[in-house]
Amino acid sequence: MTHAKLPMLVMDTATTAMTVAWLGDHAEVTGRVTTAVRNHSIQLAPEIKQLFHDVQQDRSMIRGIACGIGPGSYTGVRIGVTVAKTMAWALNVPVWGVSSMLSLVWSGWASITHVDNKLAWLVPLTDARRGQAFTGWYEYDATNNRMMEVTRDQVANALEWIQHILTMAEAKDAVIYLIGDLDKFIGLPLDERIRYIQCTMNPEGMASAVRQVIQNELPTLAHDLAPNYTQLAEAERKWIEAQKPQLEV
Numbered sequence: 001m002t003h004a005k006l007p008m009l010v011m012d013t014a015t016t017a018m019t020v021a022w023l024g025d026h027a028e029v030t031g032r033v034t035t036a037v038r039n040h041s042i043q044l045a046p047e048i049k050q051l052f053h054d055v056q057q058d059r060s061m062i063r064g065i066a067c068g069i070g071p072g073s074y075t076g077v078r079i080g081v082t083v084a085k086t087m088a089w090a091l092n093v094p095v096w097g098v099s100s101m102l103s104l105v106w107s108g109w110a111s112i113t114h115v116d117n118k119l120a121w122l123v124p125l126t127d128a129r130r131g132q133a134f135t136g137w138y139e140y141d142a143t144n145n146r147m148m149e150v151t152r153d154q155v156a157n158a159l160e161w162i163q164h165i166l167t168m169a170e171a172k173d174a175v176i177y178l179i180g181d182l183d184k185f186i187g188l189p190l191d192e193r194i195r196y197i198q199c200t201m202n203p204e205g206m207a208s209a210v211r212q213v214i215q216n217e218l219p220t221l222a223h224d225l226a227p228n229y230t231q232l233a234e235a236e237r238k239w240i241e242a243q244k245p246q247l248e249v
Helices: 040-055 074-091 100-109 158-169 203-216 234-248
Strands: 008-012 018-023 029-034 064-068 095-098 119-127 132-141 146-157 174-180 194-198
Touching (some): 008 203, 018 040, 040 074, 064 203, 146 158
Parallel strands (some): 119 174, 174 194
Antiparallel strands (some): 018 029
16 A cells, blocks of 8 residues: 655655655656765755756655654754654645665665575664664565564664674574675674675665655654654763752752
8 A cells, every 4th residue: 555645755864875865756766865974954955955956846746755764863863854844844745754774774775786595684784883883673575575674773782783683593594784884883793694785875775765664654744753863862861860969869
């Protein structure tokens, strides 16, 4: 089933690869990727404007919006979600939240030229600092061409998380695809069961994730679209720590 009408505006600002795309009437994808660090708030609106120019359309043609909701950079996630909510409300169109990890998985999957005839587990990894990763765990369903969520997206110690999945793979004879900015992680295990895919999010991968979501999920009210931070911002953690002595008095 599908609940969406095309064309759709799609955006994700959760990672360093800010991505915007136009999913056209016939499912054609036109997109733009900007990899400059820490200025998504400055570049998102101009990139959307340039995208409209590229496809020779304007905002009046939008029939739906999809937005990456993270996990990822706290500020980055918030930028995209805020713009998507505002546009959906102003244009009175439906909006869908899409996992940024799912979009990254599809982005990496498209680059694979040879797929082992085994159970495929896909593990997205983006840098969350201090050895941590924004990550998830997906299984490819070849029958329905879908990525099935094995666990919820989360923040985890990258090496411990991969080792856990390797342990689980022993009983399943699974191949593990690590996908993302792998060069940010030191000491990734070398294992014959692992395939390493260095990549960032791209418009085609994001569009594949959006198609999967809109075919199976109802849209969200603009006011209810919420980021998936998976963790508190550093400022919030410090504030909570500062309150503990006062609460113990």
